[in-house]
Amino acid sequence: xxxxxxxxxxxxxxxxxxxxxxxxxxxxxxxxxxxxxxxxxxxxxxxxxxxxxxxxxxxxxxxxxxxxxxxxxxxxxxxxxxxxxxxxxxxxxxxxxxxxxxxxxxxxxxxxxxxxxxxxxxxxxxxxxxxxxxxxxxxxxxxxxxxxxxxxxxxxxxxxxxxxxxxxxxxxxxxxxxxxxxxxxxxxxxxxxxxxxxxxxxxxxxxxxxxxxxxxxxxxxxxxxxxxxxxxxxx
Numbered sequence: 001x002x003x004x005x006x007x008x009x010x011x012x013x014x015x016x017x018x019x020x021x022x023x024x025x026x027x028x029x030x031x032x033x034x035x036x037x038x039x040x041x042x043x044x045x046x047x048x049x050x051x052x053x054x055x056x057x058x059x060x061x062x063x064x065x066x067x068x069x070x071x072x073x074x075x076x077x078x079x080x081x082x083x084x085x086x087x088x089x090x091x092x093x094x095x096x097x098x099x100x101x102x103x104x105x106x107x108x109x110x111x112x113x114x115x116x117x118x119x120x121x122x123x124x125x126x127x128x129x130x131x132x133x134x135x136x137x138x139x140x141x142x143x144x145x146x147x148x149x150x151x152x153x154x155x156x157x158x159x160x161x162x163x164x165x166x167x168x169x170x171x172x173x174x175x176x177x178x179x180x181x182x183x184x185x186x187x188x189x190x191x192x193x194x195x196x197x198x199x200x201x202x203x204x205x206x207x208x209x210x211x212x213x214x215x216x217x218x219x220x221x222x223x224x225x226x227x228x229x230x231x232x233x234x235x
Contacts, residue, residue, distance in 0.1 A: 071189075074182050078175050085171045092168075096161045103154045110147045116140045 066072050120137035127133055 071182055071185055074178055074185075078178050078182075081171060081175055085168060088168060089165065092161055092165055096158060099154050099158050099161070103151055103158075106147050106151050106154070110144060110151070113140050113144045113147065117144060 117137065117140045120133055120140060123130070123133040124137055
């Protein structure tokens with residue numbers, strides 16, 4: 001009741017019936033309250049359904065096999081990576097040696113062709129009318145030019161191979177980083193095992209109840225399921 005309504009009632013301008021009608025019009029109806037309660041109950045039911053679906057869809061940890069053990073997989077990665085890197089280095093070394101060998105062979109051929117050029121230059125100077133000397137001079141000069149270009153390509157290829165070998169050195173750095181991660185994981189694993197150690201052996205412990213009064217679900221794990229799960233984590 002507002003102050004205006006109280007004054008009107010005291011002055012006789014308003015009776016109790018009118019006041020009751022206004023109060024009822026301002027008060028939410030019972031149907032509205034019931035609708036709000038139903039909506040709240042519906043929302044709670046929907047949330048409960050979503051929670052139940054999430055619980056049922058939750059998967060157990062993957063079995064602790066060699067394919068799923070993290071440290072085991074990282075050990076395989078470092079081992080295989082080191083083996084493959086060693087094979088790549090061997091192949092690169094063979095290619096580099098072949099390039100150096102061919103470069104030496106071409107240098108020897110270049111010496112012969114260079115001496116031929118000097119000889120034909122003298123012959124052309126002494127016998128300018130003999131076209132054969134001039135032709136042979138041009139052919140040997142062209143051969144010298146081609147060999148010089150080939151030697152340059154071989155040298156550039158050798159430099160590129162050296163660059164590849166330098167880049168491959170990062171593989172060893174990556175291996176060391178992975179090994180450092182492995183060592184940290186192993187240290188954490190040992191720490192967690194020590195942290196969860198008990199004074200009583202697991203064989204001497206009282207078996208745990210699979211269902212306790214007050215549990216809100218009936219999906220309880222059997223003894224076989226629990227033992228299998230413990231065996232996976234312990235292996």
